Structure formats: C-alpha cells, structure tokens
Ligand SMILES: Cc1cc2nc3c(=O)[nH]c(=O)nc-3n(C[C@H](O)[C@H](O)[C@H](O)COP(=O)(O)OP(=O)(O)OC[C@H]3O[C@@H](n4cnc5c(N)ncnc54)[C@H](O)[C@@H]3O)c2cc1C
C-alpha cells in the first residue's frame with residue numbers, strides 16, 4: 001500500500017469539501033468512502049422509490065436507548081447526505097457562536113467566534129454556488145461578500161405568502177439555496193427547477209452537493225485517489241497512542257490497512273463516534289481520543305417538525321423551497337427564549353403520503369390524497385436541541401450503534417408551531433389544518449430522522465470537556481482530525497451543512513499550513529446578475 005500525506009474518511013459535506021480544498025496543493029490525498037457512486041437513474045426523481053421504498057437509505061440497523069431497532073435515515077454514497085439534502089445553505093447566526101440562553105438551558109459557546117468562521121462561510125457559499133439575497137433577514141450575520149448568485153425567485157403562491165407575511169409585519173426572506181440555476185439563461189442552466197429536489201438525488205447533477213462540486217473536481221488531480229465501498233473499521237495508533245499509524249478498511253469482506261501522515265475522520269456524527277469508539281486500544285481503553293469520555297456524547301439533531309398547511313387556493317408551486325422566516329429565531333413577543341427557524345420544504349405529493357394514513361383522515365376525510373397535495377403548503381420548523389451528555393452514541397457488543405436521546409426545548413418547539421398556526425388565517429390557508437408530515441422522519445422512532453445529526457466529538461479549549469481542539473484536532477492524538485458535523489458544540493436552529501463545509505475549509509487551511517503547502521488562491525466567483 002502507498003503512504004499518503006492525508007487520509008480522509010467520508011466524502012460528504014465535511015470530507016468532500018476538505019479534499020477539494022487540499023487537492024490543488026499536490027499533496028497525496030486518499031479519500032475513503034464506504035458507499036458507492038449514487039446511480040443516475042429514473043428512480044432518482046420518483047417519489048415512490050425515494051419516499052416509500054427508501055431506495056437511497058442505508059440498510060443499517062441502529063438501536064434506540066431502550067434497545068429497540070430502527071433503520072436510520074443515513075445515506076452512504078460519494079457525497080454523503082448532501083446527495084439527498086435540500087441544499088438550504090444557511091450560516092449560523094453570530095449569536096449562535098456565543099452562550100445563548102434557551103428555555104431549557106444554555107446553548108454553549110463555540111471556541112471560535114463568528115468572525116473567525118466568516119471568511120470560510122463566504123468561501124463555502126462560493127464553492128457551493130449559493131443563491132440568496134443579503135439584507136432581507138434581520139437575524140443574518142455580517143458577511144464580507146454578497147451571495148455569489150442571485151436569490152431563487154418565488155413562484156406566485158410563495159410570493160403571495162411572502163407578501164402576506166410582510167403585511168403582517170414579519171420579515172420573510174429568500175432562502176439561501178444551493179441549486180445550479182440560471183433563471184436568466186435557462187438554456188444554459190444545469191438546474192431545471194423541478195419538483196423533486198428536497199430529499200431526492202438530482203438526476204441531472206445540478207444540486208450543489210459534495211460529489212458534484214468537490215469530489216469530482218478533486219479527482220481530476222492525479223494526487224487525489226478515492227476508494228469506494230471502502231469502510232474504515234478501525235484506526236490503529238503508535239504504542240503511546242499519540243499518533244494514528246494505520247486505517248484499517250473493509251472492502252467487500254477483505255481487510256487492508258492504509259497509512260497517512262494525517263488522518264481525518266468525517267463519517268457523519270454517529271459513524272465518526274462509532275469509528276473512534278471501535279478503535280479502543282491499550283493506550284485508549286475507552287475509545288480513541290476518548291480520555292475525557294466525551295466521544296459520542298452531546299448528540300443533537302434539531303427539534304424539527306415537518307408540517308403541511310392547506311391553501312384555500314391551489315398551490316401549483318414546483319420548487320417551493322425559496323422562503324425562510326427567522327422572526328422567531330430569538331423569541332417572540334410573549335416568550336423571551338429562542339423558538340427557531342421556519343422555512344419551506346419541497347412540495348409534497350400524494351406518493352409521499354402513502355403509508356401516512358392518518359394524514360388523509362386528519363386533514364379532511366372527503367379529500368383525496370391528490371387533492372391534499374394540490375393544496376398543500378409545506379413548512380419545516382427547526383428548534384434548537386441542547387447538548388446533553390446523556391444523549392449519546394454508544395456501541396453494542398455486536399458493534400452496532402445505540403443512540404440514546406431525550407428531547408429538549410419541547411416548549412419552544414410547541415410555541416413555534418403555534419406561531420405558525422396562529423398566522424394561517426392571514427396567509428390564505430385553512431386555519432385549523434396544520435398537520436405533521438413524516439416524509440423526512442419516516443419512522444415511529446423519532447431518532448431515526450437523523451438528517452441533521454451533530455455534536456458527538458465537540459471541539460473546545462478544555463480537553464476535559466471536549467474531544468477536539470479549536471483546529472478540530474483530537475486533544476489526545478497529534479495527527480487525528482474530525483471535520484464532519486461531530487465538532488458542533490451546539491447546533492443553532494438553521495440547517496447545518498454550510499457550517500460543516502465552511503469549517504472543513506477552515507481546517508483545510510490549517511492542514512495546508514501544517515504540511516507547509518500553500519493555500520489555494522481565493523477566487524471570488526463573479527456574481528451573476
Ligand atoms: C434528506 C436530507 C435533507 C437535508 N437537507 C439539508 C438542507 O437543506 N440543508 C442543510 O444544511 N443540511 C441538510 N441536510 C443535512 C446535511 O446533509 C448534513 O448535515 C451534512 O451532509 C453532514 O455532513 P457530514 O460530512 O457530517 O456527513 P455526511 O455528508 O453524511 O458524510 C459522511 C460520509 O461518510 C461516509 N462514511 C460513514 N462511515 C464511514 C466509514 N466507516 N468509512 C468510510 N466512509 C464512511 C458516508 O457514506 C458519507 O458519505 C439534509 C440531510 C438529509 C438526509
């Protein structure tokens with residue numbers, strides 16, 4: 001086996017972005033991905049295949065805190081979860097980087113300030129071709145550059161919703177979107193603005209995902225190698241435990257070991273914790289880098305609610321995910337604690353409701369599912385869940401993941417839903433029809449909806465309470481880094497992917513400095529009018 005300068009394990013938002021950033025340096029990089037390329041096939045855009053047959057969800061079995069098995073919503077492909085994501089690419093709020101008082105406690109401060117992440121957010125927005133409009137969202141943090149691409153326009157029903165919200169004194173904004181759309185030049189647009197985006201793979205590779213925008217371009221360089229269907233199962237260390245000396249990989253039942261000067265774990269929050277815990281040794285008896293007993297703890301995944309309202313007029317919107325609302329992010333008139341973010345999700349269809357039988361009856365028994373779908377307006381509400389050491393990933397004797405989780409911030413979650421419900425009458429919707437959708441959760445065990453998983457290897461300045469230092473290097477291992485959403489000490493209430501991407505670029509610069517390589521030239525993407 002050849003020796004590499006850097007081995008990166010996992011090709012999603014964290015790992016894929018990092019490899020893209022390291023590639024121009026000429027350093028030898030090995031990317032290990034347990035999944036395969038996601039096939040481009042008609043089923044990519046078939047709601048029944050995606051939402052009913054779960055075609056792109058891994059066959060893993062995990063267990064909840066009571067030992068009950070469930071199928072987690074994880075995706076093992078080149079590009080990781082970004083292959084299926086909604087590409088709502090938000091920055092955390094500047095306040096999310098400090099201590100923030102919530103109804104159920106404190107959302108703890110990060111070891112770096114927003115200002116240190118800002119240049120990397122700008123770079124990540126450019127790399128992932130984000131569309132948006134600055135200045136509309138009053139909670140928006142400061143930025144050093146405009147969005148590289150103009151906001152995706154609202155379709156008429158969503159424009160009406162924006163107008164109605166504004167008339168009610170609120171501040172709806174154009175949601176930041178990672179789709180490669182050129183509305184002023186559709187013949188040359190990669191994106192065709194279809195209805196099967198959020199939760200679906202993009203058949204025409206027009207979504208700003210980690211495969212298309214990072215892994216493929218990185219692989220054009222001869223110094224970057226990727227192995228697919230290559231699952232890292234154990235990290236070996238030097239006898240004193242200070243250095244990772246080998247990455248043991250399972251490829252179709254065969255074991256092989258790869259070596260690198262630096263090893264970066266980016267398997268997604270639960271699987272990264274699993275890999276470290278499974279790498280226990282004499283030097284690290286509780287799991288690699290786990291002298292503090294923090295690996296696997298503080299798992300977060302957002303207190304999310306997917307709900308559907310019924311518009312009085314039909315809602316013929318095709319691409320619905322263009323509007324966000326953060327007026328309640330830090331609280332409301334009668335509640336001094338943060339409530340969270342409201343945004344649109346992909347337009348629901350009758351096929352997505354199949355299997356959700358209560359939905360039909362709870363909405364209106366006389367309506368057919370198609371009728372419901374024609375009138376549906378779909379919202380996604382996110383309230384921050386707080387880090388709790390008891391919410392954790394542990395390994396069962398058979399090596400499978402056990403995920404123990406007790407929710408927090410249930411009161412603000414309820415209030416956020418109530419806020420939306422109380423406004424429906426002014427928004428041209430039936431005021432008593434707001435019902436949960438389980439299109440994303442798909443399972444009676446709520447922890448299965450782990451799309452926004454984070455926090456199992458948090459970074460911090462104190463090795464007694466964190467796994468990683470502020471460069472995302474393990475306190476206890478000199479050449480081990482983690483760059484997926486595991487590093488989050490708190491999760492905020494906006495979608496996490498852009499923060500993972502920006503942080504991977506930040507850690508990438510640190511690694512280039514460490515290796516004595518030059519940082520890539522910052523090229524600002526020309527803004528398209
Ligand atoms: C349906 C859906 C919609 C979403 N929508 C949004 C959205 O609109 N906006 C947003 O910001 N976020 C969204 N997310 C969340 C977002 O996709 C994740 O936060 C982000 O991808 C996490 O990045 P990551 O690097 O931590 O993990 P991932 O992107 O999941 O990457 C982990 C990678 O590691 C690989 N891997 C795992 N274990 C191993 C191993 N042992 N060896 C080798 N490889 C391994 C996996 O196969 C995977 O490719 C969504 C997620 C889903 C599922």
Ligand code: SF4
Pocket residue numbers: 179180190191192193194195196197198200201202203204205206207208319
């Ligand atoms: S809306 Fe655009 S990016 Fe999304 S799936 Fe359709 S073509 Fe792809």
